[in-house]
Amino acid sequence: MNHMTKDIEQYLQTKFGNSLEDSNERQLYQALMAETRNRLSKKRYDYTKKLKESGQKQAYYMSMEFLVGRTLRNNLFNLGIEDEVRSFLAEKNFDLDRIYDMEPDPGLGNGGLGRLASCYLDALTSNDYPVTGFSILYEFGIFKQVIANGWQQEYPDNWLGMGQYGLVHRSDEEIEIKFYGKTEEHWTNEGLKVNYEDYKSIIAEPYDLMISGYKSEAVNVLRLWKSKANAGFDMKLFERGEYARSSESEAIAESISKLLYPADDNNEGKALRIKQQYFFTSASLQQIVKNHYKTYGSLDNLADKAAIHINDTHPSMCIPEMMRILMDDYNYSWEKAWEITIKVFAYTNHTIMAEALEKWSVDLFAPILPRIYTIIREINNRFCQYCNEIGAASDLESMSIIHNNMIRMANLCIVGSYNVNGVSGLHTDILKADTFEAFNRIYPGKFNNVTNGIAHRRWLGQANPELTNYLNGLLGGDFIKDLSNIEELLKYADDKTVLADLEKIKYTKKEQLAKYIKDANGINVDINSIFDVQVKRLHEYKRQLLNALHIVYLYRQIKFNGLRPRPRTFIFAAKASSGYVMAKNIIKFICTLSDMIEADPLVRNYIKVVFLEDYRVTLAEIIIPGANVSEQISQAGKEASGTGNMKLMLNGALTIGTLDGANVEIHDAVGDDNMFLFGLKTPEVNDLYAKGYRPRDYYERVPEIKETLDFMRTINVDGTRFDNLVDYLINQDPYMCLADFESYVNKQKEVEEAYGDKDRWNRMSLVNIAKSGIFSADRATQEYTDGIWHIARAGR
Numbered sequence: 001m002n003h004m005t006k007d008i009e010q011y012l013q014t015k016f017g018n019s020l021e022d023s024n025e026r027q028l029y030q031a032l033m034a035e036t037r038n039r040l041s042k043k044r045y046d047y048t049k050k051l052k053e054s055g056q057k058q059a060y061y062m063s064m065e066f067l068v069g070r071t072l073r074n075n076l077f078n079l080g081i082e083d084e085v086r087s088f089l090a091e092k093n094f095d096l097d098r099i100y101d102m103e104p105d106p107g108l109g110n111g112g113l114g115r116l117a118s119c120y121l122d123a124l125t126s127n128d129y130p131v132t133g134f135s136i137l138y139e140f141g142i143f144k145q146v147i148a149n150g151w152q153q154e155y156p157d158n159w160l161g162m163g164q165y166g167l168v169h170r171s172d173e174e175i176e177i178k179f180y181g182k183t184e185e186h187w188t189n190e191g192l193k194v195n196y197e198d199y200k201s202i203i204a205e206p207y208d209l210m211i212s213g214y215k216s217e218a219v220n221v222l223r224l225w226k227s228k229a230n231a232g233f234d235m236k237l238f239e240r241g242e243y244a245r246s247s248e249s250e251a252i253a254e255s256i257s258k259l260l261y262p263a264d265d266n267n268e269g270k271a272l273r274i275k276q277q278y279f280f281t282s283a284s285l286q287q288i289v290k291n292h293y294k295t296y297g298s299l300d301n302l303a304d305k306a307a308i309h310i311n312d313t314h315p316s317m318c319i320p321e322m323m324r325i326l327m328d329d330y331n332y333s334w335e336k337a338w339e340i341t342i343k344v345f346a347y348t349n350h351t352i353m354a355e356a357l358e359k360w361s362v363d364l365f366a367p368i369l370p371r372i373y374t375i376i377r378e379i380n381n382r383f384c385q386y387c388n389e390i391g392a393a394s395d396l397e398s399m400s401i402i403h404n405n406m407i408r409m410a411n412l413c414i415v416g417s418y419n420v421n422g423v424s425g426l427h428t429d430i431l432k433a434d435t436f437e438a439f440n441r442i443y444p445g446k447f448n449n450v451t452n453g454i455a456h457r458r459w460l461g462q463a464n465p466e467l468t469n470y471l472n473g474l475l476g477g478d479f480i481k482d483l484s485n486i487e488e489l490l491k492y493a494d495d496k497t498v499l500a501d502l503e504k505i506k507y508t509k510k511e512q513l514a515k516y517i518k519d520a521n522g523i524n525v526d527i528n529s530i531f532d533v534q535v536k537r538l539h540e541y542k543r544q545l546l547n548a549l550h551i552v553y554l555y556r557q558i559k560f561n562g563l564r565p566r567p568r569t570f571i572f573a574a575k576a577s578s579g580y581v582m583a584k585n586i587i588k589f590i591c592t593l594s595d596m597i598e599a600d601p602l603v604r605n606y607i608k609v610v611f612l613e614d615y616r617v618t619l620a621e622i623i624i625p626g627a628n629v630s631e632q633i634s635q636a637g638k639e640a641s642g643t644g645n646m647k648l649m650l651n652g653a654l655t656i657g658t659l660d661g662a663n664v665e666i667h668d669a670v671g672d673d674n675m676f677l678f679g680l681k682t683p684e685v686n687d688l689y690a691k692g693y694r695p696r697d698y699y700e701r702v703p704e705i706k707e708t709l710d711f712m713r714t715i716n717v718d719g720t721r722f723d724n725l726v727d728y729l730i731n732q733d734p735y736m737c738l739a740d741f742e743s744y745v746n747k748q749k750e751v752e753e754a755y756g757d758k759d760r761w762n763r764m765s766l767v768n769i770a771k772s773g774i775f776s777a778d779r780a781t782q783e784y785t786d787g788i789w790h791i792a793r794a795g796r
């Protein structure tokens with residue numbers, strides 16, 4: 001520790017010529033970021049040496065998204081020096097929390113999928129597993145959301161300005177990537193050769209973010225690729241007098257790592273997205289293969305040393321790219337190359353939503369990646385032939401990789417991987433029985449489940465130190481090291497003192513959240529009201545609109561029917577994809593409800609609505625510990641897993657939810673008595689679709705629905721009306737808000753009653769905390785390391 005304080009002082013002296021006393025917060029921030037990074041680099045040196053000596057197998061996690069969250073607090077926490085650094089700085093009149101707040105939240109992901117990737121890197125590192133993450137160094141991460149008059153506006157998130165200090169630039173490991181041009185196959189003495197000409201050359205520059213682990217030996221890295229023009233290559237064109245063409249590569253290069261596509265669960269099918277996907281998969285694979293070859297002088301044993309994970313279909317080009325590298329760069333035959341390829345890759349599917357299952361039009365794809373396209377075509381030809389041989393030709397309608405001139409990337413992943421997993425029990429069942437039913441028949445055993453998990457060290461240890469310290473004192477044992485120990489808490493389920501202590505801690509976290517709400521939105525909320533939280537991406541299937549309908553229902557009941565409910569604060573936070581009009585309308589509607597209620601001297605005594613702008617990891621860390629109620633109300637069958645549900649449960653919130661995604665497993669863990677389930681189940685949803693769902697019937701038959709929707713038409717605070725939402729619900733309602741409305745409203749009454757019975761509520765909350773052990777990312781990643789990748793802890 002002494003060391004760290006000295007290092008900080010030395011950094012300030014050499015970099016700025018300042019003593020610590022004379023430094024400002026900005027300088028101190030930079031010193032802390034850089035010295036923490038250096039400390040991790042040094043630690044990594046010993047760790048990689050050990051790995052080299054053991055020659056053990058490693059995992060590589062390919063993901064277009066890593067929602068990293070702030071790093072400084074996480075690193076100090078993991079290194080076990082947070083308290084000491086804090087008191088050292090306090091002596092010099094610096095507040096560590098203010099320094100933390102200077103760090104941008106690297107938003108290199110959209111939502112659950114990206115955060116999961118980061119939770120997994122954290123957990124794997126804490127458990128000493130050798131794994132490298134690969135992604136893109138987006139210059140602009142997910143946009144900064146500003147709510148102006150209730151409407152979402154997007155602003156660029158220039159995170160690198162202040163975020164760069166955590167990165168290590170490895171210019172020694174640059175890699176060339178080729179786009180466009182034409183390929184020609186020709187026979188030589190050594191067999192079929194491919195000539196690739198007139199391509200555009202781009203350079204991938206690596207930047208490494210050190211990933212620390214809690215009390216671990218391991219320090220892993222997340223390697224982020226930045227694109228730049230290949231100056232040498234362009235110079236040749238320039239010399240030949242092809243001025244215009246010489247800058248084409250530059251234009252492509254500049255755009256590739258510019259920004260993260262802000263669409264969640266949706267595939268826009270854009271050329272730039274193809275380039276991003278190929279850019280980072282090619283750079284990563286070239287690097288893995290090159291290093292392997294350097295060590296072993298052969299790629300025959302690649303699958304013994306490397307498991308490469310494809311996180312959703314976004315990195316699916318790994319499969320044809322690996323074939324290309326093996327055949328074109330290392331002279332492997334197709335057969336031999338394929339044998340290696342299908343032993344190396346495993347794929348996780350994260351959604352069954354049709355609009356998110358990536359498809360690329362051949363016309364768009366083939367000119368950008370001509371060689372990769374011919375390889376995909378050949379993979380498909382051989383796969384179709386195989387299906388003919390085994391009598392599965394009639395299933396090619398659903399299984400063929402290329403279909404109607406579209407390339408179906410999920411099908412490519414299934415054919416080219418040795419394992420496919422879904423992310424919750426229900427989701428995997430749906431994949432097997434429905435989405436990929438034919439594949440499951442021809443590849444028995446290939447489909448498996450790994451229910452998602454979360455990095456409890458961040459979501460409890462760091463976000464809720466009050467609860468963490470209390471549980472540490474109560475339970476002993478290091479449950480932060482091993483979350484399964486948290487189940488010991490069940491012993492105290494009927495202990496009045498413990499229940500009262502937990503209630504006090506929740507109150508403290510609610511106070512902190514209330515202060516944030518006051519500062520951000522200017523709304524005073526009652527700490528004793530029920531904090532009812534729905535935080536996640538804004539999407540129709542997640543049904544923020546159903547939550548809003550319940551609020552409208554309550555408003556009417558209070559205003560016109562004398563209802564006097566227990567006070568409740570409805571807290572929302574969500575980003576909508578920039579082109580998603582319906583989602584933006586829903587945000588506007590929620591903000592309008594907030595204004596309407598604030599303006600009503602009667603209703604605002606009972607309910608409040610708060611929409612917090614710019615939902616991101618840092619904001620989640622403030623909201624989640626302060627929640628009493630966790631809204632997980634997606635239409636059954638649509639949410640692959642959800643992970644916010646787990647974070648909220650771990651912090652003692654009670655779930656009101658449908659039997660969807662990992663809610664099913666939460667229900668298995670806590671039982672009916674400790675959760676509020678409502679709504680149609682997946683088979684009932686499917687039956688209703690099949691029968692022909694007519695939301696208007698519900699509107700006409702159920703007076704509460706009619707009154708709520710009719711009233712909704714009259715809502716008008718600033719001239720914006722919501723007839724469009726009402727018409728949508730009555731005529732379309734694709735996610736069946738109206739079918740689940742009564743069941744939801746009734747369940748919400750039960751939530752209110754339960755909250756009124758303090759002892760009961762606190763006991764339920766305790767049971768939820770105690771039962772959250774299985775949702776640790778340690779458990780989830782162990783299923784990957786043991787069941788899929790077959791890798792061991794470093795040095796073992």
Ligand code: GL2
Pocket residue numbers: 110111112113114116264265350351356423452639640641642643661
């Ligand atoms: C998602 C799912 O929608 C979500 O239910 C799941 O928890 C995460 C992580 O597995 O993956 N799929 C997806 O495309 N996004 C998700 O968040 N964006």
